[in-house]
Amino acid sequence: MIAIGLPKEVKKQEYRVALTPAGCEMISRQGQKVVVQRGAGEGSGFTDDEYVAAGAKLVDEAAEVWAEADMIVKVKEPLPEEFVYFREGQILFTYLHLAAAPELARALMDNKVTAIAYETIQAPNGSLPLLTPMSEVAGRMSVQEGAKYLEAFQGGRGVLLGGVPGVPPAEVIIIGGGIVGTNAAKMALGLGAEVVVLEKSADRMRYLDDVFQGRLRTLMSNPYNIANAVRKADLLIGAVLVPGARAPRLVTEEMVKTMKKGAVIVDVAVDQGGSIETIDRATTHEDPVYEKFGVIHYAVANMPGAVPRTSTLALTNVTIDFILQLVSKGFQATVNSNSMLALGINVYRGAITHPQVAEAVGLPYTPLESLW
Structure with missing residues (x-):
């Protein structure tokens, strides 16, 4: 036994x-x-x-x-x-x-100790079956939380993700088109936002374009495109994962400095070190955000715990x-x-x-x- x-x-x-x-x-x-x-x-x-x-x-x-x-x-x-x-x-x-x-x-x-990590169990097709459900939850929550902190009394710039007739919707920029990014896009589009996903895999971009039937825009993930997209973001979501490795730092401090005052960053990769340079510490559900360069940073490492x-x-x-x-x-x-x-x-x-x-x-x- x-x-x-x-x-x-x-x-x-x-x-x-x-x-x-x-x-x-x-x-x-x-x-x-x-x-x-x-x-x-x-x-x-x-x-x-x-x-x-x-x-x-x-x-x-x-x-x-x-x-x-x-x-x-x-x-x-x-x-x-x-x-x-x-x-x-x-x-x-x-x-x-x-x-x-x-x-x-x-x-x-x-x-x-014999230590087995849920997040590095990997199927032959490259998928991560034990990380996927939490990535789905975190991806959907990233938009839910981002929308909340865009509200003015939360310190955000007072923007409604979907806008209203005669008023443009918010720009949601998602870096990474995997499980987190796809679920974030699903939620953001459902709320009526303008959504751009930056992804390094051309095949994945074709998949996203097909699944969402052209309702979002895709861009090749490279420093030039990331810098331009970050500047326009009302809500920036870091959704990058390299199994077992530290998340690559794709958004630099200089890029964050160009963002709109009161914009919001949600970095889902914070438990892997974070993909955004100004995410320099993990936060908690009790105290989830901090401000840097006029931008609200949400860095909760156990988002699905909510x-x-x-x-x-x-x-x-x-x-x-x-x-x-x-x-x-x-x-x-x-x-x-x-x-x-x-x-x-x-x-x-x-x-x-x-x-x-x-x-x-x-x-x-x-x-x-x-x-x-």
């Missing part, structure tokens, strides 16, 4: 939980043990009684969960106060974003199959039979086993297969 641990998230204002009662029941039906910290699901609307009915064992403290579990499932990366729980051979399955957290990478290495019910359900939908494989087959057999999961392994036996992560944190890369 393998024990799965579900601790309560400790990141400030993080109300998601990594496993729903339905997911817990699926694990229990396989004859496995699930240990849940009391109150872990409350922020997402799941009660302790529901977890007990699904076969879980409840404990009071996070330390008990970590001590009893062979595999910990979480939503967000462990914070420094959780490092004391790490132990050799324990599997940690969560969003890690190690490119922006070298101290976490070292702690995982030092304690020889809609935890939706986010938790969407996350468990895509993680549960991987969890079930790990508990039924064991770690090595699952990795050998599942190439997607193998790409999710960031740390194993004290080594960094993902090349982009190793490069980002400045530590040596060790191929996973050399550690068997």
